[in-house]
Amino acid sequence: MSTILKRKRSDFAKEIESTGKEEEDLFVDVPMDEDDDDSDGDDSDLEDDSDDEQLEEEMTDSEEGAVSSGESQDSEENGDSAGDGGDDVGEEDRSDGDDEDDVAEQETSKPKSRGKLARLTWQLRPRRSHLQSSVKLDNETAPSQLTPADDNSGESGAGTSTGKEVDEYEFDSSDEEDIRNTVGNIPMEWYDDYPHIGYDVRGQMILRPPKRDELEEFLEKMDNPDYWRTVHDKMTGRDIVLPDEDVAFIQRIQDGRYPETTFDPYEPWIDFFTQEKMIHPVTRRPEHKRSFIPSLLEKEKVSKMLHSIRMGWMKPRQEKKKDEDDRPKFYDIWSNESQVELTRRHHAHIAAPKERLPGHEESYRPPPEYLPTEEEIKEWKEAHPEDRKMDFLPQTFDCFRKVPAYRDYVRERFERCLDLYLCPRQRKMRVQVQPEDLLPKLPKPKDLQPFPTTQAVVYLGHRSYVRTISVDPTGQWLVSGSDDETVRFWEVSSGRCMKKLDMEGTVRCVAWCPNPAVCLVAVSVEQRVHLVNPGLGDKLVVSDTDRLLEAYEEPEEAKTSPLVEWSEAPEEAKEKGFRLCLKHFKTKQIAWHGKGDYFGTVVPDGGHSSVLIHQLSKRRSQTPFKKSKGLVQTISFHPSRPYFFVATQRFVRVYNLLKQELTKKLLTTAKWISSIAIHPGGDNVLVGSYDCRLSWFDMDLSVKPYKTLRHHRQAIRHVCYHRRYPLFASSGDDGLVIVCHGQVYNDLLQNAQIVPVKILRGHEVTNSLGVLACEFHPSQPWLFSSGADGTVRLFT
Structure with missing residues (x-):
């Protein structure tokens, strides 16, 4: 029960x-009534009993009687139900009535x-x-x-039905309780990282049921006959077996039938509204005004459609093509060509060129300017037919009916047929080139790091233009020369001025010896070149440098050059750091050799001796050229080979010092070269000019520029390469320092990749002069720059 x-x-x-x-x-x-109380108590008790x-x-x-009537009623109901199951409800009603x-x-x-x-x-x-x-x-x-479906029960009323609809929420049973997840309609992936999958009606966590692995899933699929009707409930994490009713429901949906079996789509339709004719109308509401007035929305839509058709945006419906099967077909029974050859011929068909459309001169009443004069008519008649611009003479008529027949009509049609039949045709392919395809695909600058991006240190102290700077081989010290007749030595990391030297003139150039075993700086001031030992860095290197200079012994027969005079500094100057002094014409630039024993100077006023090469160990100088082939602007040594680069106003000449001959002549497009720089590999040259051009030369490729960049708005003052990183920089009078990525590949078949990566700002333009010099750190991706504002800046 x-x-x-x-x-x-x-x-x-x-x-x-x-x-x-x-x-x-x-x-x-x-209480008892007085009438019922008898005097005799025993008699009253007997009557009560x-x-x-x-x-x-x-x-x-x-x-x-009630029980017997109920049993008889039950027996009658059982008999009626056994005899006829359709009378259950009626019998039950009668029993209730009894x-x-x-x-x-x-x-x-x-x-x-x-x-x-x-x-x-x-x-x-x-x-x-x-x-x-x-x-x-x-x-x-x-x-x-x-x-309700159990008809074999032996209990009373088991085979009967009451005929009353029972509310499913009226009764409740503890046997039908189930775990209900109250999280709502949310993605269950939110609970993937938790041991539970939700909460029940009491607010307690519903733990995640154990999950079967692939082997258990396979065994379940093989052993469980109801596996095909089992679905997984994500809300509870359990497997639910669908009953027959749900399976039949799903099958009816898959078959395209109605899900409910009780639904009859073909039930008779009852016209409940108009089946009876009424005398009076249903409503006497007057018609709305919009029912007899043209719609404004439809008018607007039609006007938009007309405008689209006129503009060509919308095309009317095209007439349907008639089926080819309706047309009569004719077959060439004598043809030997296969279908493949026919299709090949159709694909190779080239349409004939269209005829030229008639112009104003062919009108029956052309404008006066199209009518030829008598001289033009005479020239046209005397000219050869192939040399004539037009095949006819334009004429004018008063009206269209006076126009005669065209006498050359047959001839023109015949020539057109000859052109179509005899003239060969050629298909000209037009090359569709996208502008984006012409531009090189360059990598993003963030993928080419490291390179200097921000200003880190500003070195203050000079009161005039800082024309030249140089970094020592270790990267710890920096030297700068200015028009205030001073040379300052700085510590790179802290920006502290370690030493200051007063010169008797404008400092044109400073250059640190590239040999790390020697602490020596060359300074050009007017007609003198001073060799200075600043005494910074390792004390052993400083002492070795002085010992090297003092170990020189003058030969008995010294060959002195009439242009250069070597002399040692006096004792007072030695205490400041001066060691040697070279006297000659006014010096513009100093360039050291990679080993640190040779250095060259540019003397613009020297004539054929505008380039001098000095040897430090032997204290002698020489002029490599007997004749001057132009006004020399700058010089440079090859980092690993015995090559010497000399840049004049428009050309860069490369000389072999061993063979003493001209190896190459680089042809620049610049009008006036300002500076050059040699790549550490030695095969590429960077040339800057005063006409805002920056040229990259690949000497293995050509003597002409491989790339020419014009990203400076004013003259370029200095260019430089980095010794370790694929970077190069240029500075100009526009106050900008532009850093570029220049990757050189060992593969000779692949050209260098040049990508501008950063524009560095910070210097102020003073008297139309901007950044006068720039130099890379020897080991770090840092850049030093000096400008006309009297400052030296470090970008990291």
């Missing part, structure tokens, strides 16, 4: 017990005894009979509610 029936029985027992208590209270509390016995007999008789009649008869019947206790008992009988009938109805309806 289900929990619902148990609960009903228990409720009924409680109600009967409460009814019994009420009866006892009534029996105790009811007889009345009670009579009341109990009547109650038992009524109960037995019960109601019995109760009514009991209520209307009067009690035989006239005592007050009997009357109170008689008033309680309808309530008791009503409770018995309600229990009977519950016993009949409960099995049909629980198991």
